[in-house]
Amino acid sequence: ERSAAEEGFLSQLGLKLPGVKQSSRAFITYGNKLRADLAKYWIGHWEKTGVDITPERLQDLGNLLNRLTGRGTLGRGPAANRITQLLQATWWSPQYRLAGPQSMASLFHKDPAIRNIAAQNLAAFVGGGVSILALLKASGQADVNVDPRSTDFGKIRVGPFRANFWGTSQLLARSIAQAAIGQRLDPELGPVPLKRGDVAVNYFRSGLAPEW
Numbered sequence: 054e055r056s057a058a059e060e061g062f063l064s065q066l067g068l069k070l071p072g073v074k075q076s077s078r079a080f081i082t083y084g085n086k087l088r089a090d091l092a093k094y095w096i097g098h099w100e101k102t103g104v105d106i107t108p109e110r111l112q113d114l115g116n117l118l119n120r121l122t123g124r125g126t127l128g129r130g131p132a133a134n135r136i137t138q139l140l141q142a143t144w145w146s147p148q149y150r151l152a153g154p155q156s157m158a159s160l161f162h163k164d165p166a167i168r169n170i171a172a173q174n175l176a177a178f179v180g181g182g183v184s185i186l187a188l189l190k191a192s193g194q195a196d197v198n199v200d201p202r203s204t205d206f207g208k209i210r211v212g213p214f215r216a217n218f219w220g221t222s223q224l225l226a227r228s229i230a231q232a233a234i235g236q237r238l239d240p241e242l243g244p245v246p247l248k249r250g251d252v253a254v255n256y257f258r259s260g261l262a263p264e265w
C-alpha cells in the first residue's frame with residue numbers, strides 16, 4: 054500500500070494504464086531507497102565525529118532528507134491534517150512545492166548538525182547546476198538564460214527542446230530575484246516594473262492545481 058506520506062489524489066484511472074502503476078511504485082521505492090541511504094551515511098558520519106544522536110535530531114534529519122528529495126513536511130495532528138487536505142485539494146503536488154523553501158529554511162535550523170547537512174547539499178545542488186549551465190553556455194551547444202528576471206532563467210534550450218533540471222527551485226530563485234530587483238523581463242517589452250506583492254501572488258498561483 055502506498056505510504057500516507059506521499060502526495061495524495063493519485064489518479065486511480067491513470068494507475069490502471071499499462072506500466073503506470075509499476076512506474077509509480079518504482080519511483081516511490083527509489084525515493085525511499087535514496088532517503089534511507091542518505092540517512093545511513095549521515096548517521097554513520099555523526100557516529101565517527103562524535104555528534105550526539107538524539108531522537109529529536111534523528112527526526113530533524115528525516116525531515117531534512119525528505120525535503121532535499123522533494124517531499125516537504127506538511128505537519129502532523131488534526132489541524133495540520135486539515136491544512137494538508139486543503140493543500141492537496143487546491144495545489145499541484147504541495148509537498149514537492151514546499152520542499153524547496155523548507156530546504157532553504159533549514160540553513161537557519163537551530164541544530165548546527167542539521168544546518169551543516171543542508172548547507173553541503175544545497176551548495177552541491179546549486180554549484181553543480183551553475184557549472185552545467187556555464188559549460189553549456191560556453192560551448193555554444195545550447196541556449197542558456199542567466200537573467201533571473203526572465204521566465205527562462207536557468208533553463209536549457211536546444212532547438213524546440215527545453216530542460217529545467219532545477220524544478221520548482223528555479224521558480225523560487227526567480228521569484229526572490231524579481232522581488233529584490235522589482236522587475237520582470239517581458240519577451241516583447243523588455244524590463245517591466247513588478248511589485249513585491251505581485252511576485253508573491255504569482256508564486257502562490259503558480260502552485261495551484263490546474264482546475265483552480
